Amino acid sequence: MNIKKSWWKWLCIPLGLYVLLVGMLVPLKPGITSIDNFNATAGQPFSVHVKGYNSNFDIAENLKAFLRLDSSFLIQHALIKVNGPTDLQLQFDIPNFLPTSEDYATGTLILDNEVDGPSILPAVIRLEQANINVQDGNNLWSKTSLNLASVEKGFKFPHRNILNETIRNTFFHVAIWFAMFFLLILSLINSIQYLRLRSFEKDINASSYAEVAILFGLIGIATGSVWAKYTWGAFWISDVKLNMSAVALLIYVAYLILRASIQDIDSRARLSAAYNIFAFVAMIPLIFVIPRMTDSLHPGNGGNPALGGEDLDNRLRMVFYPAIILWSIIGYWLSNLNIRVKKITEQLISKK
Amino acid sequence: MLHNIIHIIKHEVLLDYRQKFSIAGTVLFAIASVFVVEKVFQEIKVFSWNAIFWILFIFVSLNSMVRSYAKMTNKRYHYYYTLYDPTDLSLAKIVYNTFNLFFLACVLYFFMSWFTIDPITNKPLFFGALFLGSLGIGAMVSFVSILATKGENSHTLLAILSIPLLIPTVLLLLKITAAASGILNDSSITTDFTFLAAIDLLSIGLSLILFPSLWRN
Incomplete structure (x- = not known):
């Protein structure tokens, strides 16, 4: 076989190996697979069991969890308990009022540690409040921007929920x-x-x-x-x-x-x-x-x-x-x- | 060019007038199908009416198109070939088929509303859609029927070749009819109309470009 003439056929072999091996073997970034509690009420503690994916909760020392509303308001965890590398028990103390004029809001769960980097589960937690007080809500929820650990270790594919x-x-x-x-x-x-x-x-x-x-x-x-x-x-x-x-x-x-x-x-x-x-x-x-x-x-x-x-x-x-x-x-x-x-x-x- | 086109259309009309049974057959097909629909459905909802109307229209137009090209025997092809430019011939065919289909659509609508219900509240919108639909389906099916008549089993072939091509047009028509009968409140109807016109222009343009290479044996 003339290699010069059919170089593109030979190219298939390294390309095929590359696509199959790298495409199938490269791990995903750490992420959150599931949580067991989707409903929180204002003024009450909200405890939730989190299942991680490819994460290292047991090795990480600086574990943090946030519950974020919209893009600006958030609270940090009150209690965090590590059950295993992919198993976490969280508790948040939800303030008495939400920073919104409606009776509910949707929250995003964010986990962060120095080994895995941030993992996000967007818009899954429904927070309800009986009484509306936007002013107090604004004060009770902190408006600080998040400083998440930036971890760029190794070659990993992004972790998307559902996908x-x-x-x-x-x-x-x-x-x-x-x-x-x-x-x-x-x-x-x-x-x-x-x-x-x-x-x-x-x-x-x-x-x-x-x-x-x-x-x-x-x-x-x-x-x-x-x-x-x-x-x-x-x-x-x-x-x-x-x-x-x-x-x-x-x-x-x-x-x-x-x-x-x-x-x-x-x-x-x-x-x-x-x-x-x-x-x-x-x-x-x-x-x-x-x-x-x-x-x-x-x-x-x-x-x-x-x-x-x-x-x-x-x-x-x-x-x-x-x-x-x-x-x-x-x-x-x-x-x-x-x-x-x-x-x-x-x-x-x-x-x- | 315009003279030629008018001449061909006159010729087509004359041919159809001489074979009255043929066009009467298509109209009878439409009436019989409407009667079956009336018997099968008893009480028909507006949404089903729209769907049934366009399905019947596809089959009526396929039926009528097979008729239109079956009469083009080889000898007549040679006769046209010596007389006209292929572009003129295909334009004339498209114009004639469009009016033919529009007429059939009106007949179908008349009998559908007589035997069952008349859900159309916005008549200008509906007839505009009917016309653009006839134009698109006419252009597409007249192109495909040239291909189909050359193959074996041309009836089946025409259906197989043209129904997938007609789907985008029919989906748009269905949406516009739903708006015209008041079950869909959509502000983007003008977009749909523009899109329908674009598909029509696309199929007319393609027919005009491709017809010259098709008709000579």
């Missing part, structure tokens, strides 16, 4: 759909070239890329479905992004059916090239425009951030971008094999 370990699926679900778009664009370019040049080779290329892209689309839906099960609670929900993705796949499966139903080689190539162009353009509003117009659970739609902000931090990017390159190369490789098989089949048929 937890499934955050690694970014390297598969998201990256495989990126690769699918790469293949669909290659298929589109080949279809346009077929209509211009009428070379039979372009038709074989376009159909091969589209077939592998459909395979990648199905894998993307499958991995997304598993992800949905562990974050949203069901394999499939009636969400606009999911429905539109399914429709986009239907459009491309229809492309294969169109190809299969026309016997004449020339008219099959011509018609399917035209349909491929139409399908690609029709897919853009389906996947990129409509889901952004309506509410959706899927990141990147209806106000949810996708590739940016807190969701994709620089450490995830260091694996995510190589993963996109890896899956694109694998898709390109698979398509090339597909193209070669088709060409040989054509030659065998014409020899007969």
Whole structure:
């Protein structure tokens, strides 16, 4: 095998190893998995049992816990008891009044120590008050800004609530759909070239890329479905992004059916090239425009951030971008094999 | 160009007038489906009315489109080929199909409101949506039916190829109809209209670009 000519195939091996090993083995940052008490009342002590993840409560010496309202008001823990490395018993003395004119507020739990750094469980604790006194509330809750320990030890992926370990699926679900778009664009370019040049080779290329892209689309839906099960609670929900993705796949499966139903080689190539162009353009509003117009659970739609902000931090990017390159190369490789098989089949048929 | 388009449309109308049974068949299909809906549902809710209306409309328009291209035999293709520019021909087809579908949609609405209920409170909004919908579905389905008639089993193929392509249009139409019948209070209806028009323009543009490479054998 000529290494210079097929260097990109060899590149797959280190890239694949890197994505699999680093993507699956790098630990998550410490975080909070669950708490057992969600309701607090003003003027009463609030005790809660906290389960940590990857945390080292037993080693840490300077343990701190905060209950924060909005972005400015907070109280510190009254009592802290370590039961184990990931097990903590907390007690807060909630002041008599809340700094709000409503009868409830939502609190965020923040843990901090010098070994793990801060772990946050946002907006889970509901605080209620019987009498409202904003003035006293403002005085009772301290308005100091938090000085959290900044711990940057080792290479770790961010810990997100609900997502937890499934955050690694970014390297598969998201990256495989990126690769699918790469293949669909290659298929589109080949279809346009077929209509211009009428070379039979372009038709074989376009159909091969589209077939592998459909395979990648199905894998993307499958991995997304598993992800949905562990974050949203069901394999499939009636969400606009999911429905539109399914429709986009239907459009491309229809492309294969169109190809299969026309016997004449020339008219099959011509018609399917035209349909491929139409399908690609029709897919853009389906996947990129409509889901952004309506509410959706899927990141990147209806106000949810996708590739940016807190969701994709620089450490995830260091694996995510190589993963996109890896899956694109694998898709390109698979398509090339597909193209070669088709060409040989054509030659065998014409020899007969 | 305009002269040619008008000429082709006149020709189409004349052809349809000579084969009255064909368009009457489509209208009868619409009436029969509405009658089945009335019998099946007994008492129909506004939301179901909207959904059923657009589902029936998709099937009526697919039916009518198959008819429109089935009559384009090979000999007639050759005849058109010597006479007209492909862009003129596809524009004329789109215009004719749009009015054809708009007419069928009005027939469908008339019988739906006669046999069941008439939930539409905002008539201009509804008919605006009907027109834009007919334009989009007309452009898309006339493009796809050229592909489908070349394959085997063209009825099934037309449905398989066009229904996924029609889904975004139909979803928008469903939303606008829901607003027009007062069950959805949405201030972003103008956005939906713009979006519908954008999809229509996209499909018309694509048909115009791709048709010349499709029609010659």
